[in-house]
Amino acid sequence: MTLRSSVVLNRLLAKVRVRHLQALARLAELGNVNRAAQAMGMTQPAVTLLLADLERLMEAPLFVRHARGVTPTPLARELLPLVRQMLGRLEESAELVASRLDHQQGTVRVATTAAGANGLLAQVLPGFLAAHPQVQVLVNEVDILAVSASIDTGSADLVFCRQPAVVPQGWRFAPCQDDRFVVACGLQHPLARRKRLALADLEHATWLPNAMGSAARDRYEQLLQQQGWTPRTCQIVTRISPLTWTLLDTRPLLALVPFSVLRPWVERGQLKVLPLPLDLPFEPLGVLRPAEGLGPAGERLVAYVLEAAGEWR
Structure with a gap:
């Protein structure tokens, strides 16, 4: 017989506690009942009972047991993002209540x-x-x-x-x-000491390419096409800002980036914006x-x- 969503909802509302959700999230994260119990400050049998409760309510297994621990089933993997979101909202609610009580x-x-x-x-x-x-x-x-x-x-x-x-x-x-795109590099880059540069000075530089689909990558491709360059590029492509700044700081690389994203590192004297005749406004x-x-x-x-x-x- 098909299990209706309304039946599942009524069961969850009547029976499920926050501890059940925590157990599901911890078991998926740690892959071991004993470690999950330690993380939750509970005994191993108590966590095993929470899991059994959930599986009985769902009428489906949520984890596959094996010698090394547990692995979430496809159903559990689909539920996990929602469970983590609910737990996150509870944490935010706790912060809100605490702030009110703290005047x-x-x-x-x-x-x-x-x-x-x-x-x-x-x-x-x-x-x-x-x-x-x-x-x-x-x-x-x-x-x-x-x-x-x-x-x-x-x-x-x-x-x-x-x-x-x-x-x-x-x-x-x-x-x-307002924002704009700039060409940035580390302080040890050969071009960093120059007080004035032309675009032609960048033709033989090695670039850190932007991630595909980003606005910075589109502007970078347009710049290459306009100048007729076929540049050397680093083989690392990332959207992670700290990694980008570390690569610029430690390697002789250039990158076309929005100034807003780069600004704190420039103001702290860790990276350099090259003085170029570029007019590339950004939203x-x-x-x-x-x-x-x-x-x-x-x-x-x-x-x-x-x-x-x-x-x-």
Whole structure:
């Protein structure tokens, strides 16, 4: 007989506790009942009982037992992202409750892309926390493709990112900082000491290529086509900013990157922007906020960021 989704839902609502979800997540992460029990501060029989409860409610196995431990079944692997999301939201709720009990002025949940973190938040959060020490800011970095998901799931009060092609319904975008593409290198690169450069000086350089599908890769390909170059390239391709900066710092490489992402490393004197006659503007950075219903903590952060943006311009 087919098990209806309504039956499963009623069972879960009536029987499942947070411990069941924790057991599922820990078993998948650690692959061993004993280690999962230790991580949860429980006994091994107690965790085994939690798993048996879940499998009985689902009427399906969630893990395959073997000599070395347990392996999640296809059903468990499909459930895990949802379970981890629920546990994450519970953690956020605990932070929110704790902040209220601690007489703080509220909590604001921020999702940010790498550009938003480096180009905006790194500049404003130190001053904001000094001005509003009782406001708690929970910051999570997301990929640009996950911005809509952060809004749709309600997991973020504000999103710091580039201006989107389409602003989600019920939200609005406030631009804060213009951006542009620059050519960057480490301080030991032979071109780093030059006070003036022409594009022709880059023809024989070795480049760190951007990830396929990124805006930086598109601009990089356009630059190569315009100049007629066939450059030497590094065999590492990554979207991970710290890895990019480490490679530039330790190898004689060039990279075409948005200045906003690079800015903290340039200001700390760790990387160099080459003085080139380039005019490659990029979409501005700013903040996505709900048109209505933003809490007091969020309003304070938005106002502070916009005030700082006015000073930058």
